[in-house]
Amino acid sequence: MNHYPKNIKKTKARVFVYELLDKTDHPVSSKEIFALLHDQKIWLSTVYRVLERFEQEKIVLRTNGLDGLTNLYELDRHEHKHYAVCLRCHRRFDLEECPLADDVHVHAKGFEVLEHRVEVLGFCAECAREARTNG
Structure with a gap:
């Protein structure tokens, strides 16, 4: 706490x-x-x-x-946090890995990153399963 x-x-x-x-x-x-x-x-x-x-x-x-x-x-x-967000139920899930940790594309352009936030949008396992079941 x-x-x-x-x-x-x-x-x-x-x-x-x-x-x-x-x-x-x-x-x-x-x-x-x-x-x-x-x-x-x-x-x-x-x-x-x-x-x-x-x-x-x-x-x-x-x-x-x-x-x-x-x-x-x-x-x-x-803390360095990123989320996967379900478009159906709106729950947020912590992503353990940073998708931009070693992004050579950003660094190759000489860009100095101060901070970033990432949200990956999609469907959680439960909502994806329900969508497949209900068609």
Whole structure:
């Protein structure tokens, strides 16, 4: 478990959001966070403000959902992560290997990579099996 950052003032809402993100193993939307923290009596607008502040402080990483409209958030654990995303059920799976680790095409052009994010889109085994079964 990560500890709450020292450089940002603690509020009840910030601590709840931080602890929730620390427990999740995949990116979540602000609405998912709001639903999961329903018992804590935190408004959705508060969740938005907390996430915006966390992003400014580089505490969270923001990515786009498959719909291109929904933002997804996860703690920035300073880990190199990539995902395979199912187009049917929208589950995300960690990819163990980095597909760009030794990409000679990028390096051959003299391009210095600072960071990158990769999402591989397709169908998980369960959804692919269901699609084959149902035709």
